[in-house]
Amino acid sequence: MPAIICGSFAYDNIMSFHDRFKSHILPDKIHMLNVSFLVPAMRREFGGCAGNIAYNLMLLGDQPLPVGTVGKDFEPYREWLQDLGIDSRHVMTLDDCYTAQAFITTDMDDNQITAFHPGAMSHAHRNNLKDIQRGRIGIVSPDGKEGMVEHARQFAELGTPFIFDPGQGMPMFNGEELRDVIAKSTWVTVNDYEWQLMQDRTGWKAVDVLRNAEALIVTLGGQGSVIHTRDKTYEIPPAKVSAINDPTGCGDAYRAGLLHGLLHGMDWEITGRIAGLMGAIKIESPGTQNHRFTVPEFKARFRETYRISND
Template sequence: MTALITGSMAYDTIMVFHDHFKNHILPDQVHILNVAFLVPELRREFGGCAGNIAYNLKLLEKAPLPMATVGKDFGPYREWLSRLGIDQRYLREIDDAYTAQAYITTDLADNQITAFHPGAMSRAHLNQVPQDSDIRIGIVAPDGRDGMIEHAEQFHRSGIPFIFDPGQGTPMFEGKELLRFIELATWAIFNDYEAKLVQEKTRLTPELISDDVDAVVVTKGAEGSVVYIDREPIKISPAKPTAVTDPTGCGDAYRAGAIYGLLEGYDWETVGAIASLMGAIKVESAGTQNHTFTMEGFRERFYDNFGYHL
């Protein structure tokens, strides 16, 4: 009983500038911008939506199958996945490309300047949803544009229910393309901003989208989330983190929780609660794949937050 996770695998290089960007960027000179920031803090994290979701699903003791295109520099990430025991059979290495990577510089006000190189991710369409694995559920997470379109069609043709999760890839698609994703998908998950962008492009609110899928989830950060089923909202309370350290990757952790709940056959109130707790656990740690827990500890925290046992 497993899940196929289509999406990106990426390196995140995160640098911290010990000042404020605004002190070094002159507003009236942005047309000739030429700045350099000294960044004494630097860390390289394993990331990408498929990698992050797979990591979180493995913590929940499931057997994720990430499917992505990666580059010639993937060796360290591959070793990390091997140590975790995550199946890599659907990771295709592209010899003449680098793995997708983001270079993120953050100042003391948490403003960010990011450069993203898609690299091998742009060839995600070379992968195809397999027909011969015991795949119970899938997700189309942010990836190469053509790959996302083709994988949604392949999930549908294969009869595999899947989550449509456009994430930061939402701006790549026109209204007609988003409507096609919604037509094919079984469920959809957006954050609040993405839901508004989808509505702007399709003229469909989450309530209306719920006419075409089994459930629409809209996450609202620290305010929790809302699940729409047949236009009726189900409010999911946020779980309580012990600390707020780094929100990066919380959305992927939430989606892994949703996949786990769906695989286990829980109702959407419980699916949303599991997902909420996954996001809370992630926010307590820096980076996207550094948090950990035992299932016993997870169930205890679930009871503490929601008042009933899984």
């Protein structure tokens, strides 16, 4: 049975401004800002949480089944998925929308200006999980708010265990809504900033989350991660990286590692380390779907990194 990946698909348009924003923005004129930046370097990457998670899960040798809504411009992305052997039959195309798009401009000081167009992502709720073959496990990752709420409800009604990964969608939810989705989920994963925001909005601590979900996973960037369960807290060390190239998509790679461990019944010590190594491999490459490895290569690096086996 596949892992059902609910979330966004997007094009990431990444541009480099070979100067500093501050040199072109007049502090006393920000109330009437009108600037233009020449960006001679640009690349277009396949992205979005569902696409990224599915890509990384595929690398690990699993069968992802992504679920999302995309626009009339999605065909190159769909061909990419098909070439990878990822089933895209439940990626719904809406002919009156564009696929979600991020336009990211970075200056020489690594400051960024980003514009995001949600496009078809706003219609994610139109995909009904009850129309999809049963999965062994699922994940609700950042997407249109209504879609996230509906897919959590549908997973619960189907009896499919799933991860709730609010990510950058966290600001869309109030405390009551977060508590409701957490109560339906089997596992919850956030980064340390999102965890603080979740606590502020819900009024819940880890013990409260664990009255509902079986585990709370909090990533700490370069410090590794912490996995809270009802019986024990696991401190997962960071994996060494050869270079820090691009952190975009590291969280999605980590979540694919979580899904892999859960799919194969691995314990949290191993699952957390697999997830951490996935994030480390991703950060070494630009973009979100450009890193590659074989399963034997991953196992060898896992043994080298942690001095234990994940077989």
